[in-house]
Amino acid sequence: MTGEQPVLSRDPAALPAELPRGSELPEDHDPLAAGVLMKHQVEWIEDESDLKGAEKGRRTGITYAEALDDTLLAAKKRSEGGQNVFYIGDTKDKGREFIGYVAHFAKIVAGELAEVEEFLFEDQREDGSSKFISAFRVRFASGCRVEALSSRPENIRGLQGAVVIDEAAYHQNVRAVLDSVGALLIWGGKVRIISTHNGVLNPFNELIRESKARKAAGEVTFNWHFIPFSTAVENGLYERVCLIAGKTPTPEGKVAWEAKIRAPYGSRTAAMRQELDAIPAEAEGxxxxxxxxxxxxxxxxxxxxxxxxxxxxxxxxxxxxxxxxxxxxxxxxxxxxxxxxxxxxxxxxxxxxxxxxxxxxxxxxxxxxxxxxxxxxxxxxxxxxxxxxxxxxxxxxxxxxxxxxxxxxxxxxxxxxxxxxxxxxxxxxxxxxxxxxxxxxxxxxxxxxxxxxxxxxxxxxxxxxxxxxxxxxxxxxxxxxxxxxxxxxxxxxxxxxxxxxxxxxxxLGPVEYGYQPASEATDGGAADWLCPEAAGEERGLW
CATH class of the missing domain: 3.30.420.240 (Nucleotidyltransferase; domain 5)
Incomplete structure (x- = not known):
């Protein structure tokens, strides 16, 4: 696998298919085939920021896209920018799903017959003690590996490479990630934070607010992607479902399908907005x-x-x-x-x-x-x-x-x-x-x-x-x-x-212009226009 990534398809006429879970991918499923990746997934992969995050709705396909991006990263030689990847989900099942994607992509994209290994990851704590975490791993010929940990390690600073925090709003302490970012970046690491919301006062939402404020001030911080369920629908999720089910998509069917997804929430609009529209609950008042x-x-x-x-x-x-x-x-x-x-x-x-x-x-x-x-x-x-x-x-x-x-x-x-x-x-x-x-x-x-x-x-x-x-x-x-x-x-x-x-x-930053002082202007008329006082007139609007 060379350092050159395949070109990602942007064919708007293609009908993308719904992404099955990691363990359910068909043998011939090629993520780089025309029309497979949706627009927001392509944008996520193409964003090479060291710090990036996604506030998203459920099942919008960002974990799938991140697994593909991580496969491409780990498959490269270290001399070409390859890195280890550590995926930290909120549940063990989420880690297994993620590593299933990676193993499949390793075979289809990188041409490697990678096997999923289950092992115990040793988390070296700062006080010198150790804790063993159940984990899954895929090794690459490049010497790099992708590891999916079942719970958040206490010493994130010890993870050298790309660190992915999935469903961050449901982890106990997202704030610890912030404290660890500097150490991760020193050695060229990357941080990806992905999550649906879990309340307006959750540290994940506070991180988004702080990041946007710092970015507006010109500081280097997380580059955020906003991916509600409606965006996935716009980008072809409904058409993909139809393709899998063998149905013909129609505009009327699309409206009815989205309504069907939202119907189970009933009057619980706050829960629906949080789960699907990436709007944190309690965000009223x-x-x-x-x-x-x-x-x-x-x-x-x-x-x-x-x-x-x-x-x-x-x-x-x-x-x-x-x-x-x-x-x-x-x-x-x-x-x-x-x-x-x-x-x-x-x-x-x-x-x-x-x-x-x-x-x-x-x-x-x-x-x-x-x-x-x-x-x-x-x-x-x-x-x-x-x-x-x-x-x-x-x-x-x-x-x-x-x-x-x-x-x-x-x-x-x-x-x-x-x-x-x-x-x-x-x-x-x-x-x-x-x-x-x-x-x-x-x-x-x-x-x-x-x-x-x-x-x-x-x-x-x-x-x-x-x-x-x-x-x-x-x-x-x-x-x-x-x-x-x-x-x-x-x-x-x-x-x-x-x-x-x-x-x-x-x-936005000031706009600065070069200028010639009025006293040095060669044309008296121009100088008088620039500065009426120079002509003995009181400056005024009219």
């Missing part, structure tokens, strides 16, 4: 407590609230612009001029035209990478073009303006698009979706746990963040969560979403 939020608040940062009368939108354009200019000069300019010119600044906007507030949150990153909110602007009943002018004023006057994330959902698309046109790569249009919330809200929530965000101390801001809740497995403000602020106006978690957008913008 507030995402942040009042204590967590207040611990990240301090006095000082101003909150500016601007509410306009209905007839304002019908005033002549020059009158609207004049009133907006006066507001920006008197209310915003002193705050913006007081910002630290040495700190990068970011903004997030949750857009609204009427009813809810349209909120802009401005934050800076300080020397210890804490995001400190320096200004919150709440606009009520402010016309589109006036919001645009005010947004331009804020962004144009931010010191080291490094990024903006703006709500581009619905009516917000106009303002977000104008921001991109004005600020280019520094501005990001965000269309809210369940996937966006799933990926980007955990890092924001984690910031309150780590106290790496500072908000103004304000009752409305507090209530906005208290309204963040788990809805269908993602963190968002529930659609029906509305309340009146201290000013009597309706709120919908406005500063919480704008704050999350500001946080998101700060995670």
């Amino acid at each position: 507030a995402a942040l407590t009042r204590v967590q939020i207040e611990a990240c608040m301090e006095t000082g940062a101003p909150i500016v609230r601007w509410s306009l009368r209905d007839e304002f939108k019908n005033l002549p354009e020059h009158v609207r612009k004049a009133e907006a200019e006066t507001f920006c000069r008197e209310k915003l300019r002193p705050i913006l001029d007081s910002l630290d010119p040495k700190r990068p600044h970011y903004l997030g906007q949750d857009f609204a035209r009427s009813g809810d507030g349209s909120v802009v949150v401005v934050g800076e990153t300080d020397a210890i990478l804490t995001r400190r909110v320096r200004l919150i602007l709440e606009m009520h009943n402010v016309p589109f073009d006036t919001q645009r002018d005010v947004l331009y004023f804020i962004g144009d006057h931010l010191p080291r303006f490094s990024g903006a994330a703006l709500d581009a959902t619905g009516n917000g698309a106009y303002l977000a698009e104008k921001a991109v046109q004005r600020w280019g790569e520094r501005a990001l249009e965000v269309k809210f979706s369940s996937e966006w919330y799933r990926v980007n809200m955990p890092p924001y929530i984690e910031a309150f746990t780590d106290q790496t965000i500072v908000l103004p101390r304000d009752e409305d801001v507090l209530k906005d963040h208290q309204s963040l809740a788990y809805v269908g497995g993602v963190i968002k403000v529930p659609d029906d969560m509305r309340f009146k602020g201290l000013d009597g106006l309706e709120r919908h978690g406005d500063t919480a979403i704008a704050g999350a957008l500001m946080w998101h913008a700060s995670q």
Whole structure:
């Protein structure tokens, strides 16, 4: 077996078949045949990250894909990157199933007549004592081996090679894996963590949240794959079942088949979501407590609230612009001029035209990478073009303006698009979706746990963040969560979403440009345009 892996099939027209268990594979079953691997299995195998994990639904085929990947790894010579593999399942039967896959793949893919050996694995504890664990093993001609252990060894650090933790949420202490990762990586090892969920407070779910927060901050951590049962169905699981059963797949049959799988859960929707949809149970209710939020608040940062009368939108354009200019000069300019010119600044906007507030949150990153909110602007009943002018004023006057994330959902698309046109790569249009919330809200929530965000101390801001809740497995403000602020106006978690957008913008990294100082510009007109003060004019938006 050479170090070159076979090309994995991506033929979308092929009908993949359901994966039997390790001991049930037909003699001629070839995992690399066209159409056998589903899209999410291919993506899992092609991910060569040293640290990767999968939060998955039941029977989505990731254990099968991992066994194939491990077979290819162990079959290679060490000089070509081959390694030993240690599989740690939650039950002895799971280990036997896994090693059955490996033995079959060794014969079909690697051309080796490998036998499954049952033996006692000696787990050397850190205190010098030993514990013997029942295990299964397949040896390869390369000198490497794949071992499936029946229970988690106490000294994971002693396992040099690739370590696979399957159904991690059902192990006693997933946290011990984290403590062992560094030692495993020193010698070029790999760590794979695979599991369905087992509650929102389970260490497996906490690991996912922490990993996503660290990855958003640019740190090297686990690369997570989200594989609910619905994804497997999309990728051909139903068609595979039909192929095995000798039936013809139909769109109607597909809907009925998935409904049949879900029916036994009855009213136990939380259990169904956890088992099939990779949504941890108990994931309902507030995402942040009042204590967590207040611990990240301090006095000082101003909150500016601007509410306009209905007839304002019908005033002549020059009158609207004049009133907006006066507001920006008197209310915003002193705050913006007081910002630290040495700190990068970011903004997030949750857009609204009427009813809810349209909120802009401005934050800076300080020397210890804490995001400190320096200004919150709440606009009520402010016309589109006036919001645009005010947004331009804020962004144009931010010191080291490094990024903006703006709500581009619905009516917000106009303002977000104008921001991109004005600020280019520094501005990001965000269309809210369940996937966006799933990926980007955990890092924001984690910031309150780590106290790496500072908000103004304000009752409305507090209530906005208290309204963040788990809805269908993602963190968002529930659609029906509305309340009146201290000013009597309706709120919908406005500063919480704008704050999350500001946080998101700060995670993307600044866009830096080369420039020529105005004093060195050869064309006077260009210098005056870049810096009106150089021409003796007061700098302004208009």
